Amino acid sequence: MTTVLDLAGLSVDLPLGGFLSRARLPILQDVTLSVARGESVALVGESGSGKTTLARAVMGLQPISAGAVRFDGQPVTGPADHARLRRDAAMMFQDATASLSPRLTVGYLVTEPFRIHRQPLPDPARTARDLLAAVGLPAAIAQRYPHELSGGQARRVGVARALALRPRLLIADEPTAGLDVSVQAEVLNLLSDLRRDMGLAYLIITHNLALVRHVADRIVVLYLGRVVEEGPTAQVFAAPAHPYTASLIAAEPKPDPRKRRADLAIRGEVPSVLNRPKGCEFHTRCPMARDICRQMAPALAPTAPDRLARCHFPNQPQHKEDHHAVEH
Numbered sequence: 001m002t003t004v005l006d007l008a009g010l011s012v013d014l015p016l017g018g019f020l021s022r023a024r025l026p027i028l029q030d031v032t033l034s035v036a037r038g039e040s041v042a043l044v045g046e047s048g049s050g051k052t053t054l055a056r057a058v059m060g061l062q063p064i065s066a067g068a069v070r071f072d073g074q075p076v077t078g079p080a081d082h083a084r085l086r087r088d089a090a091m092m093f094q095d096a097t098a099s100l101s102p103r104l105t106v107g108y109l110v111t112e113p114f115r116i117h118r119q120p121l122p123d124p125a126r127t128a129r130d131l132l133a134a135v136g137l138p139a140a141i142a143q144r145y146p147h148e149l150s151g152g153q154a155r156r157v158g159v160a161r162a163l164a165l166r167p168r169l170l171i172a173d174e175p176t177a178g179l180d181v182s183v184q185a186e187v188l189n190l191l192s193d194l195r196r197d198m199g200l201a202y203l204i205i206t207h208n209l210a211l212v213r214h215v216a217d218r219i220v221v222l223y224l225g226r227v228v229e230e231g232p233t234a235q236v237f238a239a240p241a242h243p244y245t246a247s248l249i250a251a252e253p254k255p256d257p258r259k260r261r262a263d264l265a266i267r268g269e270v271p272s273v274l275n276r277p278k279g280c281e282f283h284t285r286c287p288m289a290r291d292i293c294r295q296m297a298p299a300l301a302p303t304a305p306d307r308l309a310r311c312h313f314p315n316q317p318q319h320k321e322d323h324h325a326v327e328h
């Protein structure tokens with residue numbers, strides 16, 4: 001399969017203690033992942049896991065401290081490469097209404113990427129109409145301003161704008177956040193249709209596991225800026241190899257509360273990146289932690305074909321989804 005996005009050993013540090021300080025705070029550490037043409041990859045983890053930093057680093061909005069980004073097989077290093085990437089890969093932001101300028105009409109906003117990237121736009125009205133139609137919105141919406149849109153409409157306008165230059169990759173940051181369940185379903189169906197019709201690849205950043213089940217072929221789990229598990233979505237949900245993934249799945253709202261796994265439910269808060277735990281960085285919250293976990297950091301290693309986990313004791317049988325659920 002042709003790879004559209006390749007990240008190799010990507011790290012991002014932020015300065016700590018002002019401009020004169022040399023201390024750096026590691027936010028993302030040695031992240032390697034790829035997205036193939038037409039593939040949908042979900043990047044999951046709690047707040048503070050580094051998901052949004054990764055998206056910003058890919059788009060060139062956040063400097064990287066180590067590693068490499070390749071887009072369509074070409075290295076992305078300088079400003080010209082990032083300009084090319086931002087033309088061929090679009091970002092869909094979490095707060096759709098806030099990311100749309102309030103003084104511009106929807107028609108102008110959805111065609112604005114042509115102006116930003118100096119691409120020919122012979123018939124703006126028709127292009128706007130076509131883009132709105134592609135996301136299931138009527139042409140009349142082109143005359144409205146962002147504050148006149150519902151949450152679902154604003155999200156669709158965000159998608160239309162992202163599609164303007166026919167990108168090969170769409171990076172979507174929490175595409176369903178803040179939407180009612182019925183509108184979430186609409187947006188998910190729209191993303192699935194666009195993928196089928198346009199062969200778009202997705203990198204979806206989310207903590208919504210229902211969304212991941214619905215749209216992702218593969219899942220990459222981040223904890224404190226490191227990949228802790230990666231694999232095909234159906235396999236990971238059926239039998240997570242890493243206790244953190246098992247805890248996220250156990251915490252998912254279930255229609256039958258008896259199927260919630262209280263024994264696997266995640267404990268405590270994400271530790272601060274200022275104070276990373278020694279050994280396995282998940283040991284302070286891990287229900288399976290043993291002595292070695294507090295002393296030695298595990299490596300990201302294969303646990304099965306196409307699967308990786310960063311754990312000394314992966315694939316514990318109790319991680320699997322089963323019917324011996326514990327009530328609480």
Ligand code: SF4
Binds near residue numbers: 244286290312314
């Ligand atoms: Fe838990 Fe130990 Fe695995 Fe870390 S290495 S996730 S503490 S079992």
